Amino acid sequence: MAEIDPHWAWEPYKPSSESPWDLRKVGHLYRRAGFSAKWTELEAGVKAGPDETIDLLLKGGPGEESFESLRRSLAKSAILSNDDQQLRAGWLYWMLYSRHPLREKLTLFWHNHFATSNSKVQNVSFMLGQYELMQRYALGSFRDLLDQMSKDPAMMVWLDTRESKKGKPNENYAREVMELFSLGIGHYTEKDIREAARAFTGWDIDDGKAVFDPNQHDDTEKTVLGRKGKWQGEDIIRICLEQKSCPSFIAGKLFRFLISESIPAAPELLEPLADRFRKSDYDFGMLVETMLRSNLFFSPAAYRTRIKSPVEFVLGIVRPLEGRIGTPALATSLQSLGQDLFHPPSVKGWDGGPAWLNGQTLLLRQNLALALTSTEENRFSRGADPAALVEKLGKQSDQELVDFFLRLFYQDDVPSESRTRLLEYQKKAHGQAKPKHWTDKDAADQRVRTLCHLVLTLPEFQLA
Amino acid sequence: MNATRREFLKYSVATGGLVSWGMTVPTFLSRTALAAPFADKKGAKDTILVVVQLTGGNDGLNTVVPFADPEYAKLRPTLKLPKDQLKKVNDQIGLHPSLEGLAKLLQDQSLCIVQGVGYPNPDQSHFRSMDIWQAGSTAASASEGWLGRALKQLPNPPAFHVAGPNQASPLALAGAPVRVPSIAALEDFQLRTSSTSGGVEKKEQRALMEGAALPKASKSPGLLDFVQRTAVNTYASSQRLQEIGKNYQPKAPYPNVPLANHLKLAAQLIDADLGARIFYVSIDGFDTHANQLNSHSNLLRQLSDSMTAFYQDISARGHKDRLLMMTFSEFGRRPYENGSQGTDHGAAAPMFLVGSKIKAGAVGRHPSLTDHNFGNLKHSMDFRQVYAAILDKWLGVSSKEVLGQTFEHAAIWKS
Numbered sequence: 063m064a065e066i067d068p069h070w071a072w073e074p075y076k077p078s079s080e081s082p083w084d085l086r087k088v089g090h091l092y093r094r095a096g097f098s099a100k101w102t103e104l105e106a107g108v109k110a111g112p113d114e115t116i117d118l119l120l121k122g123g124p125g126e127e128s129f130e131s132l133r134r135s136l137a138k139s140a141i142l143s144n145d146d147q148q149l150r151a152g153w154l155y156w157m158l159y160s161r162h163p164l165r166e167k168l169t170l171f172w173h174n175h176f177a178t179s180n181s182k183v184q185n186v187s188f189m190l191g192q193y194e195l196m197q198r199y200a201l202g203s204f205r206d207l208l209d210q211m212s213k214d215p216a217m218m219v220w221l222d223t224r225e226s227k228k229g230k231p232n233e234n235y236a237r238e239v240m241e242l243f244s245l246g247i248g249h250y251t252e253k254d255i256r257e258a259a260r261a262f263t264g265w266d267i268d269d270g271k272a273v274f275d276p277n278q279h280d281d282t283e284k285t286v287l288g289r290k291g292k293w294q295g296e297d298i299i300r301i302c303l304e305q306k307s308c309p310s311f312i313a314g315k316l317f318r319f320l321i322s323e324s325i326p327a328a329p330e331l332l333e334p335l336a337d338r339f340r341k342s343d344y345d346f347g348m349l350v351e352t353m354l355r356s357n358l359f360f361s362p363a364a365y366r367t368r369i370k371s372p373v374e375f376v377l378g379i380v381r382p383l384e385g386r387i388g389t390p391a392l393a394t395s396l397q398s399l400g401q402d403l404f405h406p407p408s409v410k411g412w413d414g415g416p417a418w419l420n421g422q423t424l425l426l427r428q429n430l431a432l433a434l435t436s437t438e439e440n441r442f443s444r445g446a447d448p449a450a451l452v453e454k455l456g457k458q459s460d461q462e463l464v465d466f467f468l469r470l471f472y473q474d475d476v477p478s479e480s481r482t483r484l485l486e487y488q489k490k491a492h493g494q495a496k497p498k499h500w501t502d503k504d505a506a507d508q509r510v511r512t513l514c515h516l517v518l519t520l521p522e523f524q525l526a
Numbered sequence: 527m528n529a530t531r532r533e534f535l536k537y538s539v540a541t542g543g544l545v546s547w548g549m550t551v552p553t554f555l556s557r558t559a560l561a562a563p564f565a566d567k568k569g570a571k572d573t574i575l576v577v578v579q580l581t582g583g584n585d586g587l588n589t590v591v592p593f594a595d596p597e598y599a600k601l602r603p604t605l606k607l608p609k610d611q612l613k614k615v616n617d618q619i620g621l622h623p624s625l626e627g628l629a630k631l632l633q634d635q636s637l638c639i640v641q642g643v644g645y646p647n648p649d650q651s652h653f654r655s656m657d658i659w660q661a662g663s664t665a666a667s668a669s670e671g672w673l674g675r676a677l678k679q680l681p682n683p684p685a686f687h688v689a690g691p692n693q694a695s696p697l698a699l700a701g702a703p704v705r706v707p708s709i710a711a712l713e714d715f716q717l718r719t720s721s722t723s724g725g726v727e728k729k730e731q732r733a734l735m736e737g738a739a740l741p742k743a744s745k746s747p748g749l750l751d752f753v754q755r756t757a758v759n760t761y762a763s764s765q766r767l768q769e770i771g772k773n774y775q776p777k778a779p780y781p782n783v784p785l786a787n788h789l790k791l792a793a794q795l796i797d798a799d800l801g802a803r804i805f806y807v808s809i810d811g812f813d814t815h816a817n818q819l820n821s822h823s824n825l826l827r828q829l830s831d832s833m834t835a836f837y838q839d840i841s842a843r844g845h846k847d848r849l850l851m852m853t854f855s856e857f858g859r860r861p862y863e864n865g866s867q868g869t870d871h872g873a874a875a876p877m878f879l880v881g882s883k884i885k886a887g888a889v890g891r892h893p894s895l896t897d898h899n900f901g902n903l904k905h906s907m908d909f910r911q912v913y914a915a916i917l918d919k920w921l922g923v924s925s926k927e928v929l930g931q932t933f934e935h936a937a938i939w940k941s
Binding site: 425519 | 691
């Protein structure tokens with residue numbers, strides 16, 4: 063690959079004859095900054111152009127306020143029942159139907175960053191509290207988010223801050239705040255961790271809130287990352303944010319999430335971004351916006367260079383099909399695909415990228431695509447029926463159907479052999495005998511569903 | 527030739543047109559016999575290695591307990607295990623009370639305890655240290671694992687990662703000539719198609735999926751190529767695995783825990799005579815920073831009961847002398863407990879080996895409880911000494927090639 067010019071990379075993208083604004087770019091944008099586009103969004107995006115479409119994604123669509131009250135009532139019910147499954151299903155519901163999908167997508171980014179699992183926390187209210195904290199700052203200040211995360215009850219249980227006492231500090235949080243939350247490995251020493259652990263002593267949870275007990279706090283002098291003082295927890299966060307490695311570490315992680323898993327996040331490429339991020343005092347929304355509007359984001363180098371996470375895979379089927387599906391069943395299927403929301407495998411989160419796909423998970427993905435689009439299984443109560451969508455849009459002939467699904471899911475970008483094979487298959491399918499009690503429409507609908515499943519099994523569908 | 531092998535040869539021929547041999551077809555499909563180029567080496571023919579990863583950093587000091595050392599009780603005021611409940615190994619050390627099954631294997635001369643294992647300049651990051659163990663190298667970054675590199679030297683080497691779908695394929699297996707498949711359950715390891723219109727159409731649907739999965743020869747390796755290769759391997763394997771062991775009846779009772787379920791599936795794959803030789807499983811939860819007494823005890827019981835059931839099952843099926851099991855964790859834990867009845871990240875710790883060819887009992891020295899390295903136990907055995915002994919003598923591959931240098935073998939074999 064030719065070397066990428068860092069200056070060009072982060073300049074705003076302007077449509078040109080070599081790189082026109084088209085269906086593919088809208089599809090790409092919605093896969094990255096949301097959970098894939100509906101047909102109407104694809105069409106509207108092409109008309110509106112890049113600036114307006116990105117504005118809409120950054121700010122969210124109208125009606126989010128009324129959605130917010132529904133969100134709260136769902137949350138309350140999950141807390142009352144202390145039911146994990148309601149928590150998972152609730153978030154999926156918000157992702158699927160929110161008018162501000164980018165905010166949910168970035169909350170998912172933060173969930174993977176501050177990866178906290180309810181398998182240890184065992185408290186739905188705490189987990190929801192952490193979700194709300196991340197959602198509030200999804201496009202806000204990283205400084206405030208990191209600072210408040212140290213006093214977040216779910217985090218305090220997850221990494222044992224509430225157990226940490228003067229004289230015998232627990233190192234768990236102090237280590238991960240440097241290794242995983244702010245600096246990255248190699249930018250601190252074991253001694254920094256042990257000293258920082260002393261600064262985080264004295265916290266506990268009372269009545270669902272973080273409380274500080276000066277009697278349990280080690281108020282002696284500590285030396286952390288070269289700075290000497292009678293530091294408390296907040297000081298450690300401040301010192302971490304002063305480090306040069308911090309803005310690059312966070313920008314690099316977001317780069318992998320929004321831009322590419324295969325372009326190496328080279329220091330020269332990230333430097334202008336990290337610089338702006340630091341100068342903005344960690345305005346994460348600005349960082350997101352810069353990336354989404356950039357030349358690099360809309361370049362071939364970034365296109366289809368991520369493996370869809372299970373959430374992206376599943377919602378990338380349901381949302382374009384305009385499905386109304388019970389999210390508890392979706393949450394269960396996500397567990398088997400390896401992305402159990404609110405239960406990341408470790409504090410490092412999900413590895414992502416090619417690690418999402420192995421023999422087992424690929425088969426489960428293909429089979430799930432079938433379960434979602436066919437009438438053979440009842441677990442999704444046929445809520446995402448491709449036959450209903452094409453009927454609404456008046457697509458009928460084999461050619462219309464094949465072209466529609468390829469446009470909806472791939473914006474036409476698949477090898478011509480795939481299109482030919484799908485058309486040939488459709489032709490043969492007409493010749494199949496149908497069960498006696500089926501009407502012609504039953505048979506036609508069934509062909510649509512099978513076709514849609516086959517479209518979803520093309521290898522390109524695994525890429526975002 | 528038994529029925530299974532015959533079935534699979536038939537299938538191999540049937541799918542021969544799918545892709546060219548050796549390129550992307552799972553190795554056990556293209557494999558025709560248990561070739562053993564290193565058959566002169568001890569155990570190099572047909573041997574099986576099962577690696578059990580203890581994720582999170584197992585507390586070695588409460589796994590193999592130096593009860594005779596008065597320092598132990600001082601370091602562990604609330605976490606010390608009572609001497610009379612330990613399973614004595616010798617007059618110095620004893621196994622955690624939960625390790626009843628492993629203690630019985632010790633009596634049967636089938637358990638080896640390698641003490642004080644680690645590496646120079648130990649890293650206390652879970653992720654970095656796990657990478658070091660899985661890569662078999664302390665180099666700054668690694669893209670291949672020690673087993674992946676070993677698989678390069680084995681002729682058509684079948685291997686399986688048996689794990690829940692939330693467990694990503696480990697670095698240890700990366701670098702193998704053909705991607706090692708991860709399997710959670712046989713019943714989920716199949717490609718379903720729309721079924722309303724009878725057999726012909728199903729076949730066509732499958733052909734369409736397989737056709738789309740074929741990588742373009744001219745394409746440069748990228749993510750699409752990766753997806754296609756994974757798909758081609760998987761579709762072929764899934765077809766094959768549907769034939770085997772639908773009614774597997776274990777010959778020993780397995781506990782109902784995930785690790786045991788994974789090992790039971792491994793036993794089934796071993797018994798199906800696919801020729802698989804490397805299996806990888808893991809059990810998580812060893813990062814015991816707080817209140818560890820019960821949780822650690824519980825984890826060790828799962829480990830011991832699962833491994834014991836698997837060993838009995840495999841033995842009853844006549845594969846006992848082919849089997850070696852190895853446990854490891856990314857690090858041990860700090861010898862002195864913290865203020866939350868837990869332990870922080872540490873360094874040296876023991877490994878377990880189970881098999882009929884190993885030297886039973888404790889090998890190496892237990893780390894000193896007073897001579898620390900920045901508060902951590904010092905290692906006396908490099909983990910690559912254990913790997914080297916297994917690679918050269920058990921798998922029959924050159925440890926020098928896999929590990930990049932020669933390591934003195936740990937004395938783990940029966941003489």
